[in-house]
Amino acid sequence: VYGIVERYGLANLLISTACAGVLLFLLGLLKLGTLVRYVPVSIVIGFTNGIAVLIAASQLRDWLGLTVPKMPADFFTQLNVMAQHLGTFNPYAFGLGSACVLGLFVWRRVTSRVPGPIVALVTLTALAALLHLPVETIGSRFGGIPRELPVFALPEFTWETVKLLVTPTLTIALLGAIESLLCARVADQLGTARRHDPNQELMAQGVANFITPFFGGMPATGTIARTVTNVRAGATTPVAGMVHALTLLLVVLLAAPLALYVPLAVLAGILLFVAWNMGEWHAFARLRQHSSHYRVLMLGTFC
Numbered sequence: 001v002y003g004i005v006e007r008y009g010l011a012n013l014l015i016s017t018a019c020a021g022v023l024l025f026l027l028g029l030l031k032l033g034t035l036v037r038y039v040p041v042s043i044v045i046g047f048t049n050g051i052a053v054l055i056a057a058s059q060l061r062d063w064l065g066l067t068v069p070k071m072p073a074d075f076f077t078q079l080n081v082m083a084q085h086l087g088t089f090n091p092y093a094f095g096l097g098s099a100c101v102l103g104l105f106v107w108r109r110v111t112s113r114v115p116g117p118i119v120a121l122v123t124l125t126a127l128a129a130l131l132h133l134p135v136e137t138i139g140s141r142f143g144g145i146p147r148e149l150p151v152f153a154l155p156e157f158t159w160e161t162v163k164l165l166v167t168p169t170l171t172i173a174l175l176g177a178i179e180s181l182l183c184a185r186v187a188d189q190l191g192t193a194r195r196h197d198p199n200q201e202l203m204a205q206g207v208a209n210f211i212t213p214f215f216g217g218m219p220a221t222g223t224i225a226r227t228v229t230n231v232r233a234g235a236t237t238p239v240a241g242m243v244h245a246l247t248l249l250l251v252v253l254l255a256a257p258l259a260l261y262v263p264l265a266v267l268a269g270i271l272l273f274v275a276w277n278m279g280e281w282h283a284f285a286r287l288r289q290h291s292s293h294y295r296v297l298m299l300g301t302f303c
Contacts, residue, residue: 065090100269
């Protein structure tokens, strides 16, 4: 998405998202979602571990409190840019993020009835506010969270423009389909809920992606980070996802002023914890037990 915005602009991203929604719906309608069952386990593991590494890398800037004017989209370029700005290291941000990660590991051993990320978010945000720690927050970087619902608006487009957006449209549709279905497969392995219907998943994603651009929304897919976090927190049915959505809506409408004070380092710590938990790191240690074909597929997907 970041790359598409850089090349085509935000308005064209919205058009591509709506077109990708139509493609996703057609993929589900034609029952092509069932093809995901033929994806080898080695690819699923490599994909999951790769996403975990990308999530962790994306949070290093906030965890270390680095001052970077603009982060690039490429993984290796991100690491290079952060290395060049190590001189802006913020020990207060690093302390908050590290306390968050360590606290989450300890909390998991104490109790699972109250989600650890919520406890960490509330307590460390209060601590940072009371001590007036010099760390970046949601408010200081983004200026706040809008408290009103988005307004319906038709993006300006022509068929000539749509023809020029074939590549980003296919990119969003195919990556959205692959990520959503692999995410669903991972959730099936982790949880005890009924197995997902891949075709229904694609049609639902298609409807979501067709509608959301008319309200200024970004492309929507099932993502492993949120799904694994939900399952680890005790979710057993799809109702948990609905509660998740309603909770976000309440945060926007009611708790937006409080969210301004949340340190980005604490959010980074939560996502670092998520990245660690979602990865199947033991699979690397067991690679010697598998065939060379399995190893090539897994490592190739991971890289």
